[in-house]
Amino acid sequence: MEFETRRLILRPFRQEDVDLLAPLMANTDFMRFSLGAFTPEQTVAFLDKLIDWERRGLPSQFAVIHRNDNRLIGYCGFFHQQVDEMDEIEIGYRLNRDYWSRGLATEAARAVRDHGFRDLKLPRVISLIHPDNLPSRRVAEKNGMKIERKTVFRGFPTLVFAITREQWLAECAAE
Numbered sequence: 175m176e177f178e179t180r181r182l183i184l185r186p187f188r189q190e191d192v193d194l195l196a197p198l199m200a201n202t203d204f205m206r207f208s209l210g211a212f213t214p215e216q217t218v219a220f221l222d223k224l225i226d227w228e229r230r231g232l233p234s235q236f237a238v239i240h241r242n243d244n245r246l247i248g249y250c251g252f253f254h255q256q257v258d259e260m261d262e263i264e265i266g267y268r269l270n271r272d273y274w275s276r277g278l279a280t281e282a283a284r285a286v287r288d289h290g291f292r293d294l295k296l297p298r299v300i301s302l303i304h305p306d307n308l309p310s311r312r313v314a315e316k317n318g319m320k321i322e323r324k325t326v327f328r329g330f331p332t333l334v335f336a337i338t339r340e341q342w343l344a345e346c347a348a349e
């Protein structure tokens with residue numbers, strides 16, 4: 175499935191994206207609040223995982239294409255996570271620094287959230303965010319999510335932001 179928003183195209187990843195994704199994932203700004211810069215081999219494994227989810231009909235990440243210049247500027251979509259021994263669907267996002275602070279992550283995350291509830295009928299989605307990651311916290315808030323709790327995820331202090339299908343429906347009705 176592919177989506178258009180005002181300024182973006184969100185489309186499934188394909189194998190040939192590796193040449194565009196590898197330089198992004200080698201960049202420390204792009205990889206902030208995660209495991210650090212990826213080697214080309216790590217990016218290949220990451221991309222294989224996303225494409226495998228897609229093939230198996232599972233929620234996955236989308237390549238984020240900026241419509242004005244047709245560049246692949248990052249990813250936004252779903253991850254499968256285990257948090258405190260519960261299976262969760264996470265909305266995650268990373269963008270090329272040149273495109274930060276224009277509302278683009280919010281635009282992408284809202285489209286992904288709406289797709290998750292409208293088309294995939296997910297009961298709830300979360301975002302896992304380091305407390306110091308203020309821009310990402312803001313994106314989650316603008317995506318209608320609320321802090322549910324604090325936990326430790328992969329050894330890092332982490333805020334669990336969440337929105338349920340019922341909360342999303344209420345937000346849609348109010349708009």
Ligand SMILES: CC(C)(COP(=O)(O)OP(=O)(O)OC[C@H]1O[C@@H](n2cnc3c(N)ncnc32)[C@H](O)[C@@H]1OP(=O)(O)O)[C@@H](O)C(=O)NCCC(=O)NCCS
Pocket residue numbers: 203204205206207267268269270273274275276277278279280281302303304307308309310312313
């Ligand atoms: C998180 C990220 C995707 C946000 O992308 P973006 O397109 O700049 O996000 P938006 O423009 O939609 O929204 C960012 C919001 O954070 C705010 N913000 C930015 N820097 C901030 C700061 N230092 N302190 C507080 N708020 C800040 C912006 O003002 C904006 O909020 P506003 O609309 O209320 O003004 C981008 O910073 C990124 O790729 N970071 C590295 C990867 C990452 O951290 N991903 C998330 C992992 S949980």
